[in-house]
Amino acid sequence: MSQTVRGVISRSRKQPVEVVEVVIPDPGPGEVVVDVIACGVCHTDLTYREGGINDEYPFLLGHEAAGTVESIGVGVTNVAVGDFVVLNWRAVCGRCRACKRGRPWYCFDTHNAAQKMTLTDGTELTPALGIGAFADKTLVHEGQCTKVDPEADPAVAGLLGCGMMAGIGAAINTGNVQRDDTVAVIGCGGVGDAAIAGARLVGAKQIIAVDTNDQKLDWARDFGATHTINAKEFDVVETIQDLTGGNGADVVIDAVGRPETWKQAFYARDLAGTVVLVGVPTPDMTLEMPLVDFFSRGGQLKSSWYGDCLPERDFPTLISLYREGRLPLEKFVSERIGLDDVEDAFHKMHAGEVLRSVVIL
Structure with a gap:
């Protein structure tokens, strides 16, 4: 059964974001519902709001996220319910010419969830970078989930999902x-x-x-x-x-x-x-x-x-280095905020007042 959660959307170009109800469908084949714990506010989210990516409004913003796998669809083998994961926006296919040549970080056919998250009136949402994690929960492809050390701070770990890894x-x-x-x-x-x-x-x-x-x-x-x-x-x-x-x-x-x-x-x-x-x-x-x-x-x-990364190779290693005190990822977290504070976080980021505001859910 689908479920309704709170999420942050951009409804039109250059307009303030809104916190609305978002419908999350049950995961289909190869899909996963993730209970989002933390999501960083990245400049790419602001670029979506400003119309700098495309005009496929409304957007469900947020993509630098960490959370827990809540449910999985048929055929999912990459993760299990309860796994702590960092979300990534380049889930490699394993079949394109780049993957077959042993260069999966250049994959030309990356995966996203097949189903759409929607507003309560049925309007389909475009998730930022195929993720859409300024929400209590989100629907992604299983390949977009990378298991990491569950002892890591979610606000820190999620930042590897985009900017820090890049x-x-x-x-x-x-x-x-x-x-x-x-x-x-x-x-x-x-x-x-x-x-x-x-x-x-x-x-x-x-x-x-x-x-x-x-x-x-x-x-x-x-x-x-x-x-x-x-x-x-x-x-x-x-x-x-x-x-x-x-x-x-x-x-x-x-x-x-x-x-x-x-x-x-x-x-x-x-x-x-x-x-x-x-x-x-x-x-x-x-x-x-x-x-x-x-x-x-x-x-x-x-x-x-994306830093020519392979998430399953790089994310766990970087989290280990962070946990050992050799990589100061925690210094990137300037503040921890709520869903209602995303618009204000955009202004702080644009003014150069923060490195990363992180939404805690």
């Missing part, structure tokens, strides 16, 4: 940062600071944080930045080169995703260095550069999708 993975998986590398990170919000934490975890000898906000640069130091640059006051490329013996950084991570920051990343790296784009550009952004610069500088230019 940043850590951009450094470790995509950027392949190694011990004694020099690393620069442009943009020190949640994703950028996660990249800094990831670079520190693997032993980068120098981590340079770049932002225009001094508060964010202070946060970056907490996560392991050895040097900071306020881009309003200093030339980013010249300063990174100066700090790295005139060479540039081995890996530069653009966590902003704008043409100007990508160019900074490109020119601030060492010869044959690596640029990682993890900030998401908008469709209207374009880039014009001399083609000879691409040839003459060599190296690798990469985009990082």
Whole structure:
């Protein structure tokens, strides 16, 4: 039998979110109902509200979530009732050409629940990133559930569901940062600071944080930045080169995703260095550069999708590192709020006052 819970929706473009009743159907084949315990407020949720993803309103927002499996559908083998899980938005298919070539983190046919959650009048909801976890419960595909240590704080664990994994993975998986590398990170919000934490975890000898906000640069130091640059006051490329013996950084991570920051990343790296784009550009952004610069500088230019992660591999490992005190994921939780506070959390995030507000259900 379906059940009705409270959830946060965006009904129309650029309008405040609403807390409404949401109908959760019983799980069908391969589906799972998760009792959500905590869900982080990610910038992607705000982008949905602003119309920056698509126009498939109304959206059921929220996707950085952890919770407990309440019920499972026919054929579910990945999880069992009672499992503590982190939700992910790239449930790999195992059958596409990327999966068959042993690169499932590039899966081209990821899964979501087949059934729709609805409003009480039957209006179908579009769940943010196929999850929709600003709700007491949500319906997802079994592959979107990754079991982790149940002793982990749900408010912390859930953040791996998007931003923290994107940043850590951009450094470790995509950027392949190694011990004694020099690393620069442009943009020190949640994703950028996660990249800094990831670079520190693997032993980068120098981590340079770049932002225009001094508060964010202070946060970056907490996560392991050895040097900071306020881009309003200093030339980013010249300063990174100066700090790295005139060479540039081995890996530069653009966590902003704008043409100007990508160019900074490109020119601030060492010869044959690596640029990682993890900030998401908008469709209207374009880039014009001399083609000879691409040839003459060599190296690798990469985009990082969800930190090129494989949730079943990466989530449990990162939770273990957090539990051992080696990865300070708890520092990303700026405040714990209720469902009614999501709109206010968007304003705080936009103003740079928080790294993550986390809804506790």
